[in-house]
Amino acid sequence: MGGQVIFEANPPPDPSQLPDEILDFRVQLNTKNVLTDDELRCVRAYRAAADYIAAAMIFLKENTLVERDIRAEDIKPRLLGHWGTCPGLVLVYAHANRLIRKTKQDMLYIVGPGHGAPAILAALWLEGSLGTFWPDYARNKEGLAKLISGFSSPGGFPSHINAQTPGSIHEGGELGYALGVAFGAVMDKPDLVALCVVGDGEAETGPTATAWHGYKYIDPAESGAVLPIVHVNGFKISERTIYGCMDDKEITALFTGYGYQVRIVEDLDNIDQDLAASMEWALGEIHKIQKAARSGNPIVKPRWPVLIMRTPKGWGGPKKVHGEIVEGSFHAHQVPLMDAKKDPEERAQLQQWLSSYNPHKLLADGEPNEDILSVIPEEDHLKLGQRKESYASYEPLDVPDWLASGIPVEKGTEASCMKVIGEFLHEVVKRNPKSFRIFSPDELVSNKLDAVLRDSGRNFQWDVASRAQGGRVVEILSEHTCQGMLQGYTLTGRTGLFPSYEAFLGIVHTMMVQYSKFVKMAHETTWRQPCGSLNYVETSTWARQEHNGFSHQNPSFIGAIINLKPALARVYLPPDANCFLSTVAHCLRAKDYINLMVGSKQPTPVWLSPEEANRHCIAGASVWRFASVDEGVRPDVVLVGIGVEVTFEVIAAAALLRKLIPELRVRVVNVTDLMILGPSGTHPHSLVDTDWLNLFTKDRPIHFNYHGYPQELRGLLFGRLNLGDRVTIEGYREEGTTTSALDMMLQNHTSRYHVAESAVRGGSLFNERVQVRSHEIISELRHLAQKDKEYIYEHGADPEGTFDVPKFD
Structure with missing residues (x-):
């Protein structure tokens, strides 16, 4: 043979x-x-x-x-x-x-x-x-x-x-x-x-x-x-x-x-x-x-x-x-x-x-x-069609005053959004021992929310260390099962939370959509009473998944929520720990929504005091005067950050521009409630035209540095008055690998250098002093970006001081 x-x-x-x-x-x-x-x-x-x-x-x-x-x-x-x-x-x-x-x-x-x-x-x-x-x-x-x-x-x-x-x-x-x-x-x-x-x-x-x-x-x-x-x-x-x-x-x-x-x-x-x-x-x-x-x-x-x-x-x-x-x-x-x-x-x-x-x-x-x-x-109450658990059993949570958990802002203060809300959720668990649970696909500790385990532990009855302990955390490495349990728990009157790595929350995309259809129809009945909201916390985001690589870099779940019926959809991208506290407290009290909160588990600057964060989150967006020229008055260009890490890059760009081209008048805006951006009347949170123009100006160029896919934001903005071609958007471009945090920003054009370049180019249209220096400054910015990239590939790390809190002194 x-x-x-x-x-x-x-x-x-x-x-x-x-x-x-x-x-x-x-x-x-x-x-x-x-x-x-x-x-x-x-x-x-x-x-x-x-x-x-x-x-x-x-x-x-x-x-x-x-x-x-x-x-x-x-x-x-x-x-x-x-x-x-x-x-x-x-x-x-x-x-x-x-x-x-x-x-x-x-x-x-x-x-x-x-x-x-x-x-x-x-x-x-x-x-x-x-x-x-x-x-x-x-x-x-x-x-x-x-x-x-x-x-x-x-x-x-x-x-x-x-x-x-x-x-x-x-x-x-x-x-x-x-x-x-x-x-x-x-x-x-x-x-x-x-x-x-x-x-x-x-x-x-x-x-x-x-x-x-x-x-x-x-x-x-x-x-x-x-x-x-x-x-x-x-x-x-x-x-x-x-x-x-x-x-x-x-x-x-x-x-x-x-x-x-x-x-x-x-x-x-x-x-x-x-x-x-x-x-x-x-x-x-x-x-x-x-x-x-x-x-x-x-x-x-x-x-x-x-x-x-x-x-x-x-x-x-x-x-x-x-x-x-x-x-x-x-x-x-x-x-x-x-x-x-x-x-x-x-x-x-x-x-x-x-x-x-x-x-x-x-x-x-x-x-x-x-x-x-x-x-x-x-x-009647025993009949299968008249069980109150199925239509009228909502138990409001006792939500602590989050301001007491806020982080005082001092120069250079940093905090992990997840660690801070973990402590807050620990208090929520203590106050609501029979009406609040966390359903997590085995990522709770990795996402730095483990403070909730301090007293209650997990509820895994097959583990001798967990059984019969009254744990409020269900961890099973199946997003589908977490989602199903969360739906059943929510629709029978209680409130839950689903934290997950950003890249893998999309696994339950169609389940979430099916649930939203159920809630949409429930709104249209006269006899179904409100229930708690479905609450997602999305962390371990693409911007800080440079260590796990391309497979862990995917913000697509934001778009899945945006496409829902506007009455149900809420997407929040709080820029710091205090804003995240405000957002979580709100979402745990809210009824009948599907809430997505996107944040970071890594320590990042705390930009706003608790009181400032409260006002900012109520408004959904505001001018950050500390990072703007002349507190944002008469700007040449508007720079907008939407998301933790990309907002840092906007702030870093504003600080860099102060040094390189101080004659450029920059207004910095942060958006924490994504849904305010849509045309007036398209969403319950969307700003009326006057308020939108007051925030973003009537005619100045606007550059958005966005955490998600740029096309999502383009769709959201479509129909806003007087935008024309004055808007530029950068976001996740489906570029990434195992690299450094700054290189992730460089690859996706969301780095401080890309933001600053867009600001100079836009500002030159209205400021002649910027116009005469535009090419020179843009060339220098590109040079700085290239030098940082070379350093990263030579040393395997970002240059020292890259993520120090920017100074505007």
Whole structure:
């Protein structure tokens, strides 16, 4: 064979050959006679009624109770919705109701497959919660007709669960986040159980895979519990799911490895008995774990329950359509009878399908019969659609007076923004031991916020040093899980903080956007009360990530926030520690916003006293008279700093220009609230035109030294009056490596030399004395920049004194 070596690989193991002993870890229950005959009849009636309503919502605009044969004109012009997951969601909802009615358990229902809105809306109508919040959908014939005919039509409920859906705290349109949200929701809510349905398609996502570890951050003495139900129906839009291809051994091995007790619910002939027994067992296990922890004898590494529920996709719908299998296949995912309006054969199938639920018996005159009502909790506050945690439970924080924590300004004073706010947050934690948490992707100490750990510590129950200590910090190296937990914690009434390296906050970009959509819709309801803001602290910024290199240099999350609905978006770039204190105190008190605070963990000058910082932050921007010529009066040019390090370069440039060309009249402006810059009326914070022109002048050149991408700022400024071509902008140019701090500024044209050059060039247009020296000064500035660059590459460090506080004496 010409010297070729052939290796015989061992064949991969056959999963079906896993040892039978693995199944010993699966929970076995006696499921006979858990429900009485009466209970069984009532639960089945409830399921049939809800399944009927869910199916009818997808198809019918008229004849909503099928009181005669369905005609073409009865069917909606556009068929939208997802039938496949609905029967499973209804099944769980029915048994949650039964369990709540029996035990009085406080419970939230969190739905991963958010496209199963028909199932949830049907159940909400049956329990009367829909009519409570939306009187037009009262529990009568008119309300039911409006629900069915209006679904996924203009003016009706959309095809996904959203903030208009009573009881919801999760939209679910983007899959993968329900489990993290559920764990956040039960933190510091000791009596609450979050019933979380995770679809088997959703279970394939990375965020869900990590969120299975969420219970390891739940202290059963202080918090509630999550009961996950993995709904395995086998198919996504057009393919099998991973979980659907796993047998019982594999599923049991996987979740046992995660640390759960596994119960598989799959007896289709007796599914109600099976699920009733399983949910009662699961709730009993939860109570056992909680009772042990709350009596002072906690179970070390308790094994929480998880249910694996196997049912056919689209269960109860058409078996076959045009000879093709539908029930139990991907064809049931959305609309099983897509041509029912035009195709008489499909219309006949729809008639048969909907009539099979006997709606005339279950919903006579458009009202649920007594069997159905007997399943629903009697007390309104226990109904899944009326839990106050989901819409009206905000607890304002006791926020300390930040001025007492301010840094006195003396010559050369420097402070790390993060260290200073770390001390402040330590006090916030002490004052709010049950309503404030920090969710951090393992960067708290690195970002110099570790003062919060002084008393409270972390809340990692699998660590012997942390468990049962009441820690307020959740650290898990998964931005997705931190974001999900923060969302659940915030939407159930509390306040959180998410600190992160700047470059990696973008990992949760789309999660944040999905959350903003939920909050936007919440604003448009009359019954949802405000909740705390989502608060991000972005540190370890590109300007001081010269040691970690290019991969850690990325300020793009700013742009993600800017693009949100203006009513929600807030971006702050406080220039020093006192301004950061003012900003954090404000954001922790604010409601319903998405706040991004960008700062530095490295020591930087404290430019403003606490009182000055307070006025500056209230204004959002101000002229820094100490760095301006003649306190900024009659300037030739305006220099603007937006961000900690780039503002330092503006101040350094102003000092340099005083020496090199004192005849240039410079006004220095700092912007701490980015949103003031947009055209008047485009954002609640945007300055009116007169105030904007007073700050930036009517006609003088303006140079912005901006922390983010220049294009973001150009977009924000677009539409401002009288800008013309007098604005120049520099910011992060996507240039960087492992280098020095000054070299990062040089590479991205945000250095003092670049700022000064722009100032000279702009000032020369209005000052003849500057004009005659312009070329000479610009040449000298470029020379100085080149000499510094050569020094950096020769010595591996910035020239001594580069970041000393500039002097204007």
